[in-house]
Amino acid sequence: MVLGLGLTAPLLQLGYTGQSMRTALQARDSVAGFLAQPVQSRPEHPVRPDGAEVRYEGVTFGYDDSRRVLHDITLSCRPGTVTALVGPSGSGKSTLARLLPRFHDVDEGRVTLGGADVRDIEPARLYTETGFVLQDAHVLRTTVRDNIRLTRPDADDAEVVRAARAARIHDRIERLPRGYDSVIGEDAHLSGGEEQRLTIARALITDAPVLVLDEATAALDPDSEAAVQDAISALVVDRSLLVIAHRLHTITGADTVLVLDAGRIVERGTHDELLAAGGTYRELWDRQQRIRSHEPDPAAPAGAGAGQVTR
Numbered sequence: 001m002v003l004g005l006g007l008t009a010p011l012l013q014l015g016y017t018g019q020s021m022r023t024a025l026q027a028r029d030s031v032a033g034f035l036a037q038p039v040q041s042r043p044e045h046p047v048r049p050d051g052a053e054v055r056y057e058g059v060t061f062g063y064d065d066s067r068r069v070l071h072d073i074t075l076s077c078r079p080g081t082v083t084a085l086v087g088p089s090g091s092g093k094s095t096l097a098r099l100l101p102r103f104h105d106v107d108e109g110r111v112t113l114g115g116a117d118v119r120d121i122e123p124a125r126l127y128t129e130t131g132f133v134l135q136d137a138h139v140l141r142t143t144v145r146d147n148i149r150l151t152r153p154d155a156d157d158a159e160v161v162r163a164a165r166a167a168r169i170h171d172r173i174e175r176l177p178r179g180y181d182s183v184i185g186e187d188a189h190l191s192g193g194e195e196q197r198l199t200i201a202r203a204l205i206t207d208a209p210v211l212v213l214d215e216a217t218a219a220l221d222p223d224s225e226a227a228v229q230d231a232i233s234a235l236v237v238d239r240s241l242l243v244i245a246h247r248l249h250t251i252t253g254a255d256t257v258l259v260l261d262a263g264r265i266v267e268r269g270t271h272d273e274l275l276a277a278g279g280t281y282r283e284l285w286d287r288q289q290r291i292r293s294h295e296p297d298p299a300a301p302a303g304a305g306a307g308q309v310t311r
């Protein structure tokens with residue numbers, strides 16, 4: 001028994017050490033990967049954007065040389081208007097939106113904000129001019145208050161509450177054990193939809209004249225979605241809004257709908273115009289309506305029945 005106990009303890013210790021080694025090696029690889037990222041170029045002679053109009057002029061982009069993801073994209077999003085991007089999954093909607101904050105730089109053409117090429121705008125300036133709500137909500141392990149004012153650390157409590165109310169998350173925060181002082185992951189455990197509303201509040205507090213919402217309401221239940229849509233509509237005044245949506249009923253009021261397919265804009269117009277045109281948008285719309293009303297999809301493969309999720 002004594003010998004057995006004496007042997008197992010070091011073996012167990014070896015197992016634990018091996019696990020720690022694997023974790024450390026993974027951490028090393030991810031840090032090395034981060035450090036290997038190319039440094040974003042900074043403009044030598046920064047230009048100040050004049051206004052909040054966003055324009056894409058003949059933009060072509062690929063993540064690598066072997067495949068273009070966007071081809072010759074031209075669009076304009078004026079202050080006080082909503083421009084919606086729709087299209088099948090993988091058509092390049094998120095990629096297009098992410099060129100504005102320079103997550104990547106274009107290969108050809110240019111993206112401008114207030115008449116200035118985004119590559120010529122000082123990065124700090126670019127990020128105060130543009131607010132983002134991306135598909136994957138990122139919240140940090142800190143207080144709810146600091147999570148909301150992450151993009152504007154000088155915002156006072158009243159501004160934090162105003163943004164939280166507009167994003168329809170204030171009541172939920174009030175119910176947390178320490179309200180706005182609750183710490184995410186410790187005494188604040190929020191659902192995916194609630195975290196998404198927190199990031200919407202974060203985008204609203206920046207007061208940025210350009211807002212990009214990438215599937216911002218996709219993780220919300222229908223009631224919260226309607227509430228947040230209302231809040232977002234109220235913000236359009238003087239702002240340029242670029243909205244990416246899968247659920248087409250959320251963007252029927254957009255000033256311009258751009259339909260993207262395989263990295264090209266194949267249709268543009270209002271919801272009514274595109275429905276009347278009977279093209280890709282009409283097809284997407286009819287399909288979503290059928291899914292919502294649980295009718296069988298005639299385009300679905302044989303055997304696919306009512307209520308099945310199809311694209």
Ligand code: ATP
Nearest residue numbers: 063064069087088089090091092093094095096246
């Ligand atoms: P979804 O509606 O599913 O979010 P999407 O229309 O937004 O899709 P993107 O996410 O822009 O499409 O992707 C367009 C294409 O670019 C896809 O083929 C995708 O695989 C590819 N892609 C996206 N991100 C990267 C990346 N970081 N590196 C390489 N390829 C990528």
